[in-house]
Amino acid sequence: MTKLDAVIQDLVIANRILAKEEVVDAYGHVSIRHPDRPEHFFIARSLAPDLVERDDIVELGLDGEPVRAEARALYLERFIHAAIYEARPDVHAVVHAHAEDILPFGIAAATPLRPVIHSGSFIGAHVPVWDIADKFGDTDLLVRNMDHGRDLAHCLAVNKVALMRGHGFAAADRSLIEVVRMSVYLPRNARALLRAKHLGGDIKYLSQGEIDARNRGYSPYSTETWRAWEYWANKAGCGHLVTKPGNPGSQHEPESRKP
Amino acid sequence: MTKLDAVIQDLVIANRILAKEEVVDAYGHVSIRHPDRPEHFFIARSLAPDLVERDDIVELGLDGEPVRAEARALYLERFIHAAIYEARPDVHAVVHAHAEDILPFGIAAATPLRPVIHSGSFIGAHVPVWDIADKFGDTDLLVRNMDHGRDLAHCLAVNKVALMRGHGFAAADRSLIEVVRMSVYLPRNARALLRAKHLGGDIKYLSQGEIDARNRGYSPYSTETWRAWEYWANKAGCGHLVTKPGNPGSQHEPESRKP
């Protein structure tokens, strides 16, 4: 398996994981930057993530348009990905999704979404809320072009996640595994905060020092990060597609534990 | 496959999707207007939607009675469908269901159900609440005849959805795929609004301009609409029944992606 094959296979796995964990449904998408050509990225054609296979992956440029002739329909909102890759050279993977439990935090003004649980630390201390209406007035809320995308990327700025009012979120990270993990734990952090508000009294958020300490403690292929990837892939029924890291140019034995 | 065969097959798929997505359980039903005889519509005989197959579909008139002799029991509340088709020539598909998370909005007076998320836009800015008791006093809450049905249709008026107090909702749209999508996202919009209320502060609802823009941006067989239909059908285990649109008179290859 070539390096590029492994990247695309991981992107297929990421699609399936996000579907199984209910971060995406028919809508929402995940992309990865081309490892050798940073001005390109991979993403599925317009298809529900749970149904994505290798041949459904297309290669787009930073204008959101396909690099090669492509007859199949593309995601309308691929410009979310293009604009974030354009603005953020440090970002190598992006998720856009409508995960239900983050939605209230983009709708209700009173309670900013902040990390309250350790697995939520990766979203960072500040999660901006982007409202497409601020600049573009009444739209269908979709990020349909680079202008929309760049405005979102501008709001995201140096952060990991931006909520999109009445719509969903965009998450950006340095690796595919990390952006998937962050996208799975983001709704969990949102639920924990919502319920803590129910209980009342003061809320103990993670401190900046704790967030920083957690960022220092994890890397994309550390044992702890990998453990989740392997687990989620098996749960999503594609454990047999998982390849071991660190050896990307060769064929690996499948990681599936439950055939 | 004839056009009518395709219509009935789609209705079977709609039944299964609504069951899998927990919009219906043993109760609730979905219908589609006859494509050539607008004074007829198709609906299952009295049966849980998850168990519906082709032979369970019956053809009814706008009085809610079967067009052909029918020995099998029919849904008691088929008059919901008949009365809406009678009142609304623009409507080609109807869902009635008890989806749990919309129920509070028909019971508690304080918070009207309105769109707060983009996938909820299709319910429209105004969702009336119909209370059968207002006109008929103490009943078993069921829409058991055309009088009940017409009163509900009158309350629905030009809207897409009416809540039914202490009971459920009726949704009406121009196509089957769209009424199914609306019925799936209606409870999600309800949950997002309920939780946004928990968080407190001002709620940002979709504006009328945003609702209008979204209505302009979608059609029954647009790529984005179809993506959801294909996904839900696969998830419900009947992806093999899906036929491609635009070619309704011929046999299509199955769309199932995960055999």
Place this chain on the structure above:
Amino acid sequence: MTKLDAVIQDLVIANRILAKEEVVDAYGHVSIRHPDRPEHFFIARSLAPDLVERDDIVELGLDGEPVRAEARALYLERFIHAAIYEARPDVHAVVHAHAEDILPFGIAAATPLRPVIHSGSFIGAHVPVWDIADKFGDTDLLVRNMDHGRDLAHCLAVNKVALMRGHGFAAADRSLIEVVRMSVYLPRNARALLRAKHLGGDIKYLSQGEIDARNRGYSPYSTETWRAWEYWANKAGCGHLVTKPGNPGSQHEPESRKP
């Protein structure tokens, strides 16, 4: 199949349905009165309902003790059933369970559980809360003998459901199918009421006239009641055990629709 065989088969199905619908887990039980000997009833031996098969059903008397020598362990709380059958000749089936979403209503004093949705009507206008501590002081909360059971039955009085503080509920009805349906919709009614309280403002409960009208409209083997039983049995994986009603002395073809 003899009449008694059919009764026991239905009891097995009831066990599986209640497990699948998460009314019971490892704990909780369902019983049916002997059709010919009203001073006896059938219930499983001490076993999780999801695992119950025909041979696990035992026959007990109204003292809660087995009619025939029985080496296997019995449910500690079988006295709930015995005492209700003793006090209520009109009752032919009983469920005791800990369904999670009814628990808050037995713990928090402020909001009585009452019907707010039509499928919840069968619990009746009044749902008493029994607190074992009122008469017996500090116990392990279990209904371990006939004294406990009779005190619970006394609190239940002529109602359909009694909540048990910090523990669960007991439901009693004239038929097995009806007590199962009530037990499935009881938590749903509880959730609808809880969430309506969240939304705030006045709550519209079902009126006594509506509750009465609904009771008049249903019978154990009416089409609508049967539709739910057939659906739940299929969902619980035992649709092949379902026998058609009205013909209890003969062998019936299986009702399973999805083999």
Place this chain on the structure above:
Amino acid sequence: MTKLDAVIQDLVIANRILAKEEVVDAYGHVSIRHPDRPEHFFIARSLAPDLVERDDIVELGLDGEPVRAEARALYLERFIHAAIYEARPDVHAVVHAHAEDILPFGIAAATPLRPVIHSGSFIGAHVPVWDIADKFGDTDLLVRNMDHGRDLAHCLAVNKVALMRGHGFAAADRSLIEVVRMSVYLPRNARALLRAKHLGGDIKYLSQGEIDARNRGYSPYSTETWRAWEYWANKAGCGHLVTKPGNPGSQHEPESRKP
């Protein structure tokens, strides 16, 4: 099957149950003290609990380090287990997990977690909240060494459960079956209390006398305790691994009821 084989098999089952019941996901772990060498305990190597098999179990000492040379990665937080076993000779099994619904009680100061339902009684009247920041300042919240572990064990003191602020919980009990049961019902008790708070008014907690009575009424292999273990193991797909208690030195027939 030797006694040690049975212990390890039970630990595999416990891993699978906790995963199926969503007490753990990719993270969280369960351990059991060595039955003959109380200064040793068994726990999985660093692996998602749902994927754990016999060969993944390792033997550690009370310093949290492996007894035998071990090339595979270990859980970072194995010191939770080591420190609790060190401090509490009465404890024979430990769970650490992030079960979502207990998290709010470690974040919001206003509402202590206490038993409100009979199945929650085993957590005891007092559930302390440990905040790693109190002694160690800004960390990544993980229990990475014996100092952390001992501070947690000191906070746990003589109790059964300690919440860990922004992180999860640690539970300790005299047997594996009991610590698993407590870990499953702990989040249920948390949900019941959260929702009772929603309903408002006074909350009826279990009294100390009730908690004591329940502790007297259960033992690790009593019929009622075993019923849950058998049920959960079957639900988690490993009913065939369950061995009957009381006969640990010999081969037992499988307990699986649904092959």
